[in-house]
Each structure stands twice: as C-alpha cells, then as structure tokens.
Amino acid sequence: MDILLLGFGAVGRAFCELLEERSSSLRKVLPKGEEIRVVGIGTRTRGCLYKSNGLPLSAVLDWESKTGKLFGLEGVSCPNDSESLVEQGDYDLLVECTTSSLYSSAPIARAIKKALDRGKAVVTCNSTMVYRHYFELKELAECKGGALLFDSAVVAGTPIFSYVRHFLPAVKVSACYGVLNGTANYVLEMMEDGATLDEAVMEAVRKGFAEKDPLLDIEGTDSAIKASIIAQALMDAPFQALDDMIIEGIRNVTPDMLRKAKKEGGRVKLVANIRRGSSSVEISVKPEIIPSENPVSKLRGASKGVIITTDLAGEVYLASDGFGPRQMAYGLLRDSIEAGSQKMGPCN
Known part of the structure; x- marks a missing residue:
C-alpha cells in the first residue's frame, strides 16, 4: 500500500516513526503481507518529496531533523508543490495531517476532493476540515470507490467511528x-x-x-x-x-x-x-x-x-x-490499515 503524506509536523513525523518501528508487525495485518510504503510527502513551506518505490523514511527523518526542511535530500525527487503530488502522484492512500484554522479549511478540502475524485482512500486527523466538509467528502468517496476515515479527528487514538462501524452494525x-x-x-x-x-x-x-x-x-x-x-x-x-x-x-x-x-x-x-x-x-x-x-x-x-x-x-x-502526536499518529495508522483492507466499488 503506497501512501502520500500531507503534513510533516509533529504528527507527520510520528506517523513515519511508527511505520519504521512497526514495519514487521504491519506486514502481518495487511492482506497478503502487503508492505506500507510512503512514496511522497507534501508540505506547504518546507518542500515536497517523491519516490515511486518508497521514500527512505529513516533518511527523511534524519534529514528533516538536521535541516528543518524536506527538499535537498539526495536521491529523491522534489516536486514543486503538494498539489501536483495529489493530482499526479501514484499512490493508494492519502494521509492528511496538516493544520487548518476554523475558517481556512477549504484548501485542504480541495486537495482531499482531488484525491477522492481519483478513487483514492483518504485518512485525516483534521477536525475543522471534517466538520465543515463531511457530507460532500463522504458522498464523493462513496461514488468514486474510495474511503474517508477520520477517527483521529475527534478523540485521537480512540476508535469511536471504527468501533461503531465494526462492532455495532445496524444500531441507531x-x-x-x-x-x-x-x-x-x-x-x-x-x-x-x-x-x-x-x-x-x-x-x-x-x-x-x-x-x-x-x-x-x-x-x-x-x-x-x-x-x-x-x-x-x-x-x-x-x-x-x-x-x-x-x-x-x-x-x-x-x-x-x-x-x-x-x-x-x-x-x-x-x-x-x-x-x-x-x-x-x-x-x-x-x-x-x-x-x-x-x-x-x-x-x-x-x-x-x-x-x-x-x-x-x-x-x-x-x-x-x-494524548499527543504519537497517539494521533497511531489513529492515522489504524485507519490506514483499515483503508488498505477495504474493497470498495463506485456507486451507480
């Protein structure tokens, strides 16, 4: 499963660290031992990275820790902006962990719409964006055969929505x-x-x-x-x-x-x-x-x-x-595993 990650603050870093730490465990829970690879990372001001066969996360984490930026890492392409990654990158899942204020969620919502329109699955922890755009994103995901998961947007690592979805089917x-x-x-x-x-x-x-x-x-x-x-x-x-x-x-x-x-x-x-x-x-x-x-x-x-x-x-x-970046990152990871396991088809 190839991931495009938008945002590389504390939560984005923690997400990549978890992928590195738990790589062997993750292969056991994904279908047919599939591997999770981060093929791209997009940020607003610190550059973007892309490598179709997977970014070297240890090197990325070390480089960003030393320089405070992403661009310039040797052996990795640096696209001009995250929008081009979303629109043209080859990935299965968009993991979004940027920040937006109550009144500035539209740009990231547009990026998510572009991913969903391509039939991609989306996982996000952005509460203001989900609050303002839930129904339009949900409808688009259903119609394009993608998925929209957002447990981390509400109670960090506590799986409220996935619990109801999997363990309380048909309840009101x-x-x-x-x-x-x-x-x-x-x-x-x-x-x-x-x-x-x-x-x-x-x-x-x-x-x-x-x-x-x-x-x-x-x-x-x-x-x-x-x-x-x-x-x-x-x-x-x-x-x-x-x-x-x-x-x-x-x-x-x-x-x-x-x-x-x-x-x-x-x-x-x-x-x-x-x-x-x-x-x-x-x-x-x-x-x-x-x-x-x-x-x-x-x-x-x-x-x-x-x-x-x-x-x-x-x-x-x-x-x-x-509570904190690591717990929120784990919620993103858990939703990513679910998104990778879902088989979805477009609506009529």
Missing part, C-alpha cells in the same frame, strides 16, 4: 456524551489542585497538551466542532454552525464549583452532549458536575472519552488516556 445512535477536549480536562484537574486558570493553561502548553493559542480548547469551540462531527457521522445530522449550538467554555468555572463537586464526590468536566430530539439533533458544550458513578468522571489529565447510547446495544463507553 440516539446520544453521545463525554469529554472531547483533553486540554480542558487537564486544566480543570489542575484547578482542582489549586492552580488558577491561567497557570493551568500555561502548564498545559508547556507539557504539549495544548496549542500555543489554546483559545478554542478553553472556550469549548474545539469540543463543539468534534461533537458536530459525531452528530454528522453517527447520527446523520446536518451540519450545524457554531452559533446554533450551546457553547460555554471553562472560563467561568469557579473554585466554589470545584469544591462543591468534590464534596459531592464528583468532578467538574467540560462535557459535550449530543442528543437526538423530536425533530433535530441538539448539541451543547458546557461544564458539568459529573457524579462519581459516571465513568466520564474518572477521566484524568488530558484523557478523553464518550458514552454512546444506542437502541440495540444500550450504552457503550469508549475512552483513552493517550
């Missing part, structure tokens, strides 16, 4: 409830121990749990985006603008609220609540006191997890304490 999801943002969870836990909001945020940034600008995490926007992806993908709900959701971040969480929760044996969590109403799917994100018997209250540090309510299997709880 009526609700989903839980913690979708690890930064907010970590900050609230530090505040329980006496830190101020600003102190906790600075520590989360220092430890790599938060972006340098964690505003979307603290204000609840990131959780709302991910909640909408769940609603669209698992409940067939239409796209919802952020203004149509109830979103309250953790800025107004007070020491009194934290003490009250502790006294009652519970914890304060920034909870995303997705629930099917009589005529629509409703989404809210706000701090709540979660009682101790609820497994969501047990999520520590930067952990994330959800309770999925179904008609046939009741409530299913999925969670992971993994």
Whole structure:
C-alpha cells in the first residue's frame, strides 16, 4: 500500500516513526503481507518529496531533523508543490495531517476532493476540515470507490467511528456524551489542585497538551466542532454552525464549583452532549458536575472519552488516556490499515 503524506509536523513525523518501528508487525495485518510504503510527502513551506518505490523514511527523518526542511535530500525527487503530488502522484492512500484554522479549511478540502475524485482512500486527523466538509467528502468517496476515515479527528487514538462501524452494525445512535477536549480536562484537574486558570493553561502548553493559542480548547469551540462531527457521522445530522449550538467554555468555572463537586464526590468536566430530539439533533458544550458513578468522571489529565447510547446495544463507553502526536499518529495508522483492507466499488 503506497501512501502520500500531507503534513510533516509533529504528527507527520510520528506517523513515519511508527511505520519504521512497526514495519514487521504491519506486514502481518495487511492482506497478503502487503508492505506500507510512503512514496511522497507534501508540505506547504518546507518542500515536497517523491519516490515511486518508497521514500527512505529513516533518511527523511534524519534529514528533516538536521535541516528543518524536506527538499535537498539526495536521491529523491522534489516536486514543486503538494498539489501536483495529489493530482499526479501514484499512490493508494492519502494521509492528511496538516493544520487548518476554523475558517481556512477549504484548501485542504480541495486537495482531499482531488484525491477522492481519483478513487483514492483518504485518512485525516483534521477536525475543522471534517466538520465543515463531511457530507460532500463522504458522498464523493462513496461514488468514486474510495474511503474517508477520520477517527483521529475527534478523540485521537480512540476508535469511536471504527468501533461503531465494526462492532455495532445496524444500531441507531440516539446520544453521545463525554469529554472531547483533553486540554480542558487537564486544566480543570489542575484547578482542582489549586492552580488558577491561567497557570493551568500555561502548564498545559508547556507539557504539549495544548496549542500555543489554546483559545478554542478553553472556550469549548474545539469540543463543539468534534461533537458536530459525531452528530454528522453517527447520527446523520446536518451540519450545524457554531452559533446554533450551546457553547460555554471553562472560563467561568469557579473554585466554589470545584469544591462543591468534590464534596459531592464528583468532578467538574467540560462535557459535550449530543442528543437526538423530536425533530433535530441538539448539541451543547458546557461544564458539568459529573457524579462519581459516571465513568466520564474518572477521566484524568488530558484523557478523553464518550458514552454512546444506542437502541440495540444500550450504552457503550469508549475512552483513552493517550494524548499527543504519537497517539494521533497511531489513529492515522489504524485507519490506514483499515483503508488498505477495504474493497470498495463506485456507486451507480
């Protein structure tokens, strides 16, 4: 299976490192012992690489670590831009791990459309892009015989969508409830121990749990985006603008609220609540006191997890304490393995 990788930041590097580390294990899980090769890497500003029989990943990782760029690696061609790689490269799967803001997801969505239009499979961890373009990309993938997988876009290494797809077939999801943002969870836990909001945020940034600008995490926007992806993908709900959701971040969480929760044996969590109403799917994100018997209250540090309510299997709880580039890269890898195993055909 030949991969074109878009993005070579922390997640892209971790993805290539995992491929190197687990190469022998991966041959055992792919059909007929097939090998995973990265044939191309595209970035916006640090160059692109392409080699039809597979890039030497160890050399690529070493070169980028020393120089901070991709272009210039000996024995490898350097295309002008990633767009030409997407449109003309010979690959089976596009793995996309670039970053885009809430209002700048269109360019990467166009690149993914070009790959899907060629019948390629696509794996992505880009939550803002999936949030804004899910249905059009899903339809294109189905019609062109490709695949669109995005477990890493919501809960990093926790396979929410693939779990429902493979282990809960034919169920109807009526609700989903839980913690979708690890930064907010970590900050609230530090505040329980006496830190101020600003102190906790600075520590989360220092430890790599938060972006340098964690505003979307603290204000609840990131959780709302991910909640909408769940609603669209698992409940067939239409796209919802952020203004149509109830979103309250953790800025107004007070020491009194934290003490009250502790006294009652519970914890304060920034909870995303997705629930099917009589005529629509409703989404809210706000701090709540979660009682101790609820497994969501047990999520520590930067952990994330959800309770999925179904008609046939009741409530299913999925969670992971993994957080960071390596866990997100593993989610991309797991989706890549699934994409390589799928046999799909175009729609009529």
